[in-house]
Amino acid sequence: MGEFEGKSVIVTGGALGMGGDTAVEFARAGAKVAIADINEVAAAATLEKMAAAGTAGIFIHGDVSQAAACRRVVSEAAGAFGGVDILFNNVGIQPPDSYTNVEGTSEELWDRIIGVNLKSRFLMAKYVIPEMRKRGGGVIVNNASVQGQQSMPGVPAYAASKGGDLSLTRQMSLDYAAENIRVMAICPGTIDTEMVRSIAREEIGSHDEDAVAERVAQYGKDHPLGRVGTGLDIANAVMFLASEKASFMTGSFINVDGGYMAMGSWASGAGADA
Numbered sequence: 001m002g003e004f005e006g007k008s009v010i011v012t013g014g015a016l017g018m019g020g021d022t023a024v025e026f027a028r029a030g031a032k033v034a035i036a037d038i039n040e041v042a043a044a045a046t047l048e049k050m051a052a053a054g055t056a057g058i059f060i061h062g063d064v065s066q067a068a069a070c071r072r073v074v075s076e077a078a079g080a081f082g083g084v085d086i087l088f089n090n091v092g093i094q095p096p097d098s099y100t101n102v103e104g105t106s107e108e109l110w111d112r113i114i115g116v117n118l119k120s121r122f123l124m125a126k127y128v129i130p131e132m133r134k135r136g137g138g139v140i141v142n143n144a145s146v147q148g149q150q151s152m153p154g155v156p157a158y159a160a161s162k163g164g165d166l167s168l169t170r171q172m173s174l175d176y177a178a179e180n181i182r183v184m185a186i187c188p189g190t191i192d193t194e195m196v197r198s199i200a201r202e203e204i205g206s207h208d209e210d211a212v213a214e215r216v217a218q219y220g221k222d223h224p225l226g227r228v229g230t231g232l233d234i235a236n237a238v239m240f241l242a243s244e245k246a247s248f249m250t251g252s253f254i255n256v257d258g259g260y261m262a263m264g265s266w267a268s269g270a271g272a273d274a
């Protein structure tokens with residue numbers, strides 16, 4: 001019997017990237033998983049992987065920066081599975097044209113990034129918590145970033161959204177601890193996903209996927225462990241936090257970053273000279 005047999009999970013942005021890989025691993029562990037996303041084609045492929053891994057899931061189309069979509073995602077998942085136990089608030093965007101300072105950031109771009117990366121955390125939690133209460137508890141894992149702790153020039157909206165994810169995690173953990181609803185965050189370093197590949201494509205000005213993979217591998221040299229992370233690295237951390245093994249953890253975050261946050265800006269990564 002899988003570790004998450006009998007559990008029901010919602011993953012936002014679950015069609016691709018870390019969300020997709022985490023959905024597949026939850027399905028492998030016996031959970032019923034609803035993936036909420038706007039990409040139907042990628043979602044169909046992920047549903048196939050979930051079924052092949054052992055448990056069929058469902059896809060709910062919706063832009064989770066919008067309240068109506070979040071309400072529908074929760075009610076359809078709860079209706080299909082009889083409740084909701086775990087929410088991986090994962091969805092996020094970092095558009096290649098968003099690398100600029102506050103003066104260069106349009107109000108529309110600011111609202112879009114904050115809407116997807118932060119407001120969706122609030123909205124999904126708002127509608128899922130009543131379902132978790134019916135089950136006697138639950139776990140919410142918010143996908144923040146190392147960029148919620150330290151930053152780089154030119155990412156004001158993204159950095160603010162990720163700092164907000166960490167602050168909201170602390171807040172919700174306090175407000176719902178007495179109801180056995182734990183709220184944690186993860187802070188990934190660079191993970192090889194579509195988000196990072198699209199940034200690499202922009203940087204090198206090419207769609208040659210071998211060259212893109214080479215650029216992504218170079219990002220790994222900045223991490224003390226000398227590589228970028230994988231969706232499986234993230235799935236493992238999320239599933240640990242969602243499990244009973246983490247039953248005394250709430251209100252904090254863990255870095256899944258190959259040692260990135262341990263390293264001072266004066267130091268160079270283990271793989272830097274390789």
Ligand SMILES: NC(=O)c1ccc[n+]([C@@H]2O[C@H](COP(=O)([O-])OP(=O)(O)OC[C@H]3O[C@@H](n4cnc5c(N)ncnc54)[C@H](O)[C@@H]3O)[C@@H](O)[C@H]2O)c1
Pocket residue numbers: 012013014015016017018019036037038039042062063064065090091092093094116117143144145146187188189190191192193194195196
């Ligand atoms: N990739 C990294 O290196 C990295 C590092 C730190 C944090 N993160 C964070 O991890 C999370 C996942 O990132 P990823 O790299 O897997 O991204 P990704 O771009 O590979 O996948 C994101 C998924 O979200 C979906 N999506 C986008 N906007 C949506 C919306 N409004 N409503 C519903 N679905 C939507 C996309 O269709 C896609 O399936 C994000 O919150 C991101 O900020 C990523």
